[in-house]
Amino acid sequence: MMDSYVLDFQQIDKASLPLVGGKGANLGEMTRAGFPVPAGFCVTTGAFRAFLEQSDEMEAFFLSLAAVKADQLDEIAALGRGIREHLVTVAVPAEVLAAIMASWRRSGEAQAYAVRSSATAEDLPTASFAGQQDTYLNVLGEEQLLEAIRKCWASLFTDRAISYRAKNGFDHRAVLLSVVVQQMVFPEVSGIMFTADPISGHRGTVSIDAGFGLGEALVSGLVSADLYQIRAGEIFAKKIAKKKLAIFPLPEGGTVTRQLPEDRQGQQALSDPQILELAALGERIEKHYGSEQDIEWCYAEGRTYVVQSRPITSLYPVPQMNVPEGESPHILLSFGHQQMMTDAMRPLALSVLRTMIPFGKAAVRVESSFTQCAGGRMFLDITQLFTLKPARRFFPKLLSGIDELIGIGVEEFVQREPFIRSLPRQKGLKRGALRLIMPIAGKAIHNLLFADTSRAVQIVNEWMAARLTEVRTQLTGVVGAERIMRVQEQDGMMLRSLLRNVIAYPLAGIISLGLIKSLTKKWLDDTKTVHVLNKSLTGNVTSEMGLMIGDLADTARRYPQIAEIIGQADNANFRSSLQQADGGDEFIRQWDRFMQHYGMRCPGEIDITQSRWSEDESLLLPAVQSHMRTMEAGEHRERFAQGATQADEAARELIGRVRALPFGWFKAKLMSRLIKVFRNLMAIREHPKYLMMQTFGLIRQALMDEARLLVEAGVLKHEEDVYYLTLDELLQLTQGEPLIRLSLDEKIAERKREYARFRNLTPPRLMTNEGEIITGHRKQKDAPEGALLGTPVSVGVVEGFARVVLRPEEARLNKGEILIAPFTDPGWTPLFHSAIGLVMEVGGLMTHGAVVAREYGLPAVVGIDGATQRIKDGDYIRLDGTRGYVLILKRQD
Structure with missing residues (x-):
């Protein structure tokens, strides 16, 4: 019985986590692997459980803990204080006390110890509770030791620990506490080492923080540390800090913070050979664990010690790529940022998207080799493009229209000399690019200069209807493997068909808009009139969707019972x-x-795994209700008509002013042509996405029909389990082939856990295959001090109350509010009628939200990182869509 209460480090490995928690398991694992870990033992979770069982009140406390929410700070503070005050009165069971004392005497009664808590939900690959419980240093003698152990036990119920568990969904009963008792090392230098750069994410960089004395000064943030960075066995960056303070042990136990002598404050804490030796040790520890590590270390009497190692949980996952040695790092672009949807996706959704990309594939049915998955998101490998010199100059500008920070980041990255020098050369890339681009460019120029564009929307609509009929025919009347193969074929053909038959129309519209802007500025020094031309484009499928929702709201207004049903949102x-x-x-x-x-x-x-409006009608009802609350009957149609009238008047005025210039007859004719092309063709900007979603609707229906058959055959337990398989894996199942490595149920369960973890990650706009996050640095704008800077995408200045919306089906916009969103896609459009302005965390001049905002005449700013956290619900703000900033005028109390 006594052995289950205390375990020596030599008796512990990673499998001991339920007994000794994450910290204790790591120390035992490293000790047995031969790493230089100071000796010690763990008071196990069994001892903690026996201690809690002495209490008659903990059951009631646990019931209260289960009911408390993470944001109920006052309730958490009172509850935590009550539990801690109670636990100091509870007696330690005699058998637990005897086991602790026996281990302490074997380890050395005269030794000083570090006593640390080690929770069973701490230092895990998917969660880090670091800093949630307490640490006691230089503990001397029996009395101090028992007091430190009891305080560690009580620290499981600190306010921050309770709140953290509540926020992350950990059962308070299930998280148990072990206590690590480790012989103290009194170091000259100590610090923290990350075997991957925690800031940039670069996996090949070891980053070391170092300071004098005990490492608690660095961990607690008391002092600045030296920073050393090592890559490929060489120190490539150093930052020597002024280290004014250090923590030292006291002879009677405990520690003291002292100021360092002036001449030591600026000294380099570790010598260069010591830095390289420490980095090599870190790499060995990482190799042992198979993942990047956050390592606490110290240096004493000529020797390096490791006092803790835990996984780095803050790093965004790296895609699995085989990049030849010596080749430039590959640069990966977030597809979600480009498509205004940055949430994590399940494997089936990622597989459908990877199959849809028409480049980098030997056959139409396979997934593109230019795509990679990481953290539940898809990234496009755009590296090979930059072997073409024109692409280095023009592609970043094109990307800026999608997201300004992406464009800036790519532009900065491709200027790096090592990147240019080590680019992989791709034979035939230039010829292939020209073969793709030239026909589209030729059609766009024809549309711009010669074609009758008045019927363009009708022509595209007719082609799309025929294409959709073809897809429906292909997916009807087949089952099993044949159905999945046809899904892959239709998915793989979709974008290529759009490029050949549709893209030249909106491309000509975009070019015409650019020329209108340029010529209006050159001829008239006018930058304002052109923005009016964007309003109320006829034939835009997304705008028409918004108008139809307004019609639904108008009908519901006339019938109180229907208005009440809509408010209930009961699907x-x-x-x-x-x-x-x-x-x-x-x-x-x-x-x-x-x-x-x-x-x-x-x-x-x-994300093809998301429920569609036709499947869950309640998803659309909040938008209808917001429309009813914020607009009068018929107002949406009146606004659209007014916008069209304003655009027509602006066009006539602009042409008239141009006609009055020298050679005005020619300039007016050119301007008239450009405006006509823009107004006729820019409405088609949303058509490709619309056809994609119509096709996705048919593909989703086919896949779910197949899933139902697999459930009936007993292959899958639930229809939704198909979401956690790729198209190729689904094809294998329909062909009766088993999935390798794991059983099907285990594979699905594992991927469900991964998806749950990925949903909490924030994806980067750009990253490399080495994990480095590429961040574009926006130039300072003409904006007030303290303003949040973004990209201006729809002109105008508006002030109002902020309404932060993370999910459109939960939105409750009121009249006069400014919509603050992480992103928007067409599924968000119904909310645009209810808002007076738009702010988004991602996006650019030509992305969905920007285009629709200009059509609706809403001032808009996009690309403000963290806008949904930095702007609070109810803040009174000024949104400047002309200069590109948001200023918080009054905080919501």
Whole structure:
């Protein structure tokens, strides 16, 4: 019994985590692997459990803990204080006390010890509770030791520990505490080492912080540390800090903080040979664990000691790529940022997207080799493009239209001399690029200069209808492997078809807009009129969707029972309730007509595993309700008509002013042509995404039909399990082939856990295959002090209350509010009618939210990192869509 209460480090390995927690398991693992770890022992979770069982009140406390929420800070403070005050009165069981004393005497009664807590949910690959419980240094004698152990036990219930568990969904009963008792080392120098750069994410960089005395001064943030960075066995960066303070042990136990002599404050804490030796030790520890490590170390009497090592949980995952040695790092672009949907996706959604990309593939059905997955997101490997010199100059500018920070980051990265020198040369790339670009460019120029563009929307609509009919025909009447192969074929053909048949239309519209801006500035020194031309483009499928939602709101207004049903947002009883309501038949007909056109859409629609509006009608109801609350009947149609009138008047005025210039007849004719092309073709900007979603709707239906058959055959337990398989794996299942390595159930369960973890990650806009996060640095704008800087995408200045919306189905916009969102895709468009301005964390001049904001005449700023956290719900703000900033005028109390 006594052995289960205390274990020596030599008795512990990584499998001992339930007994000794993450910290204790790591120390035992390193000790047994031969790393230089000071000796010690762990008071196990069994001892902690026996201690809690002495209490008659802990059961009631645990019930209270289960009910408390992470943001209930006052309740947490009172509850935590009550538990800690109670635990100091609880007696330590005699058998636990005897086991601790026996181990202490074997280890050395005269030794000084460091006593640290080690929770069972601490220092894990997926979660770090570092700093949540307490540490006691230079503990001397029996009395100090027992007091430190008891305080460690109580520290499981500090305010921050309770809040952290509540926020991250850990059961308070399930998290147990061990206590690490480790012989103290009194170092001359100590610090922290990361075997990957925790700031940039670069996996080949060892980053070391070092200071004098005990490492607690660095961990607690008391002093600045020296920073050394090592890559490929060489020190490539040093920053020597002024180290004014250090923590030292006291003879009677405990520690003291003292000021260092002036002549030592600026000294380099470690010599260069010591730095390289320490880095090599870190790399060996990382290799042992198989993951990047956060290592606490110290240097004493000519020897380096490791006092802790834990996984670095803050790093964004790196895609698995085989990049030849000596080749430049590959630069990877976030597809989610480009598509205005940065949430994590399941394997099936990623597989559909990778198959959709038409480049880097030997056959239409396979996934593109130019795509990589990391952290539940898809990234595009754009490295090979930059072997073409023109691409280095023009592609970053093109990307800036998608997201300014992406464009800046790419531009800065490709200027790095090692990148240019080590670029992989790709034979035939230039010829292939020209073969793709020239036909599109030729059609765009023809549309710009010669074509009758008045029927362009109709022509594209007819082609899209025919294409969709073809997809539907291909996916009808087949099952099993044949159905999955046809899904892959239609998915793989989609973008290539769009490039060949549609893209030249909006491309000509974009070029015409650029020329209008340039010529208006050159001829008239006018930068304002052109923005009015963006309003109310006829034929834009996304704008028409918003107008139809306004029509639904107008119908609902006339019938109080329908308005009440919409407010309830009950998907299960929505249709049956409507059928019994006054006006229900009329509303249902209108609703079904909307779903026929747009039911395949939803927020986050590029993720094919997301429920569509037609499947979960409640997702759309908050948008209808917001429209009813913020607009009068018919107001949306009136605004659209006014926008069209304003655009026509602006066009006539602009042409008239140009006609009055020298050679005005020619300039007016050119300007008239450009405006006509822009107004006729820019509306097609949203059509490619619309066809993608229509195709995705058919593909999703085919995949879910196949999933149902697999459930009936007993292959899958649930239809939604298909979300955690790739298309190739699904094909294997339908062919009766087993999936390798893990059983199907284990594979699905593992991927569900991964997806849950990935959802909490924030993806980078750009990264390399080495894990380095590439961050573009925006130039300072003409903005007030303290303003949040972004990219201006729709002109105008507006002030109002901020409404932070993370999910559109949960939105409750009121009249006069400014929408603050992480991103928007067409599934968010219904909210645009209700807002007076738009702020997004991602996006650029030509992304969905920017285009629609300009059509609606909403001032908009995008690309403000962390906007949904930095701006609080209810803040009164000024949004300047002309200069590109947001200023918080008054904080919400």
